[in-house]
Amino acid sequence: MAFRTDLALEAYEAVADEQENRLIVEEEEINEFTLKKIHVNKETSVFTGKKEGDYWTFEAPQLRTQNEEWVEKAATALSYVIRSFLKKLHIHDDAPVLIAGLGNWQITPDALGPDVCRKVFVTNHLFEVEPQAISGGFRRTAALAPGVMGLTGMETAATLKGVIEQYKPAAVIVIDALAARSASRLHTTVQISSAGINPGAGVGNNRQEINSELFGVPVIAIGIPTVVDAASITHDTLGYFEKTMKMKSKKDRKPSSLLLTKPSVEELNSNQANPEEKSTYLGLIGELTEEEKQQLFQEILSPIGQNLIVTPKETDLYIKQASDMLASALDHALHHPEETF
Known part of the structure; x- marks a missing residue:
């Protein structure tokens, strides 16, 4: 895992x-x-x-x-x-x-x-x-x-x-x-x-x-x-980015409007992006499964000592x-x- x-x-x-x-x-x-x-x-x-x-x-x-x-x-x-x-x-x-x-x-x-x-x-x-x-x-x-x-x-x-x-x-x-x-x-x-x-x-x-x-x-x-760990935080951040983009696409397609948004976690979680949207928002990373993303971030951060334990x-x-x-x-x-x- x-x-x-x-x-x-x-x-x-x-x-x-x-x-x-x-x-x-x-x-x-x-x-x-x-x-x-x-x-x-x-x-x-x-x-x-x-x-x-x-x-x-x-x-x-x-x-x-x-x-x-x-x-x-x-x-x-x-x-x-x-x-x-x-x-x-x-x-x-x-x-x-x-x-x-x-x-x-x-x-x-x-x-x-x-x-x-x-x-x-x-x-x-x-x-x-x-x-x-x-x-x-x-x-x-x-x-x-x-x-x-x-x-x-x-x-x-x-x-x-x-x-x-x-x-x-x-x-x-x-x-x-x-x-x-x-x-x-x-x-x-x-x-x-x-x-x-x-x-x-x-x-x-x-x-x-x-x-x-x-x-x-x-x-x-x-x-x-x-x-x-830091890899998990990175993974979560990208997930919230996808959901924020999904939510904003329903309201206003202007990128600048993202700066004015202060959604709750519950609101973000109700805006799950589909595979095509994930690919659009994040490119190649958006095409990976959730576990593949997590593995990627661990492989990037761990060898350079940056997969910190955070509290x-x-x-x-x-x-x-x-x-x-x-x-x-x-x-x-x-x-x-x-x-x-």
């Missing part, structure tokens, strides 16, 4: 036209947000490049507004999604859970996991030293930010395996920052997966895989995209917002199981 993404939904979307009959995406609305469910089996794993398992994608574009009200609403809806995922994996309400925050806390776009670990409500020690302080509805939870090999000199998977052997949780929830194929998904999408996670894979720094086979207990990977300039604010939302969602999903939505 030419493009880089940690999101199974993006991998599915990239091959949707070719594999239409074999791709099934279940979609449902949860409050004001969208949840898309994908199951990757042995067959679909081959052409998506994703491990077998369930992938749920929670979409909340409202988060880009940085409005605290939307953060609270998203956290409430996401807690319901996480709880539903735990039930699907048959993880009981009183089963002990270890939350592992992957990533490097010294690098802002990679600090999501450690930030979540700082904010979640942990109870394991209370069960040990002050059990009378724990009322019904709480489960044993522990949190650990194991760092990265560059900081500790140890594989993250090995560190976690030792803790799991000592603590013996019924499940492990790993939190990590992801890489996306599209900039529009940065800090607006949450992926929940039963397939484990390969730390650093999104930025080409593959470490030992973290999964249920290694740990012997279910592993739920929860991630939010925080970075995208929004507001990433510090987004990371704080995302970690607040995830910590709140986890607290409500793991504790007070009698609560309903």
Whole structure:
């Protein structure tokens, strides 16, 4: 697959036209947000490049507004999604859970996991030293930010395996920052997966895989995209150019009118150019398939060291917002199981 993404939904979307009959995406609305469910089996794993398992994608574009009200609403809806995922994996309400925050806390776009670990409500020690302080509805939870090999000199998977052997949780929830194929998904999408996670894979720094086979207990990977590569941004820019030209051709054929246009992303996406128009707008590049374009940009930028990994300039604010939302969602999903939505 030419493009880089940690999101199974993006991998599915990239091959949707070719594999239409074999791709099934279940979609449902949860409050004001969208949840898309994908199951990757042995067959679909081959052409998506994703491990077998369930992938749920929670979409909340409202988060880009940085409005605290939307953060609270998203956290409430996401807690319901996480709880539903735990039930699907048959993880009981009183089963002990270890939350592992992957990533490097010294690098802002990679600090999501450690930030979540700082904010979640942990109870394991209370069960040990002050059990009378724990009322019904709480489960044993522990949190650990194991760092990265560059900081500790140890594989993250090995560190976690030792803790799991000592603590013996019924499940492990790993939190990590992801890489996306599209900039529009940065800090607006949450992926929940039963397939484990390969730390650093999104930025080409593959470490030992973290999964249920290694740990012997279910592993739920929860991630939010925080970075995208330059080739993907170039690809998206050309796509928006095609759609802008298509939109303007309906209104005014004067090229100067393009400078006065301030369309929304939704408006642009509703103006998909046909193959002939793409060829007219972009010449030879317009005749390439989407995957061929992505491959071309990677082949141009990578050898000269320009396929940079990019994050929004507001990433510090987004990371704080995302970690607040995830910590709140986890607290409500793991504790007070009698609560309903």
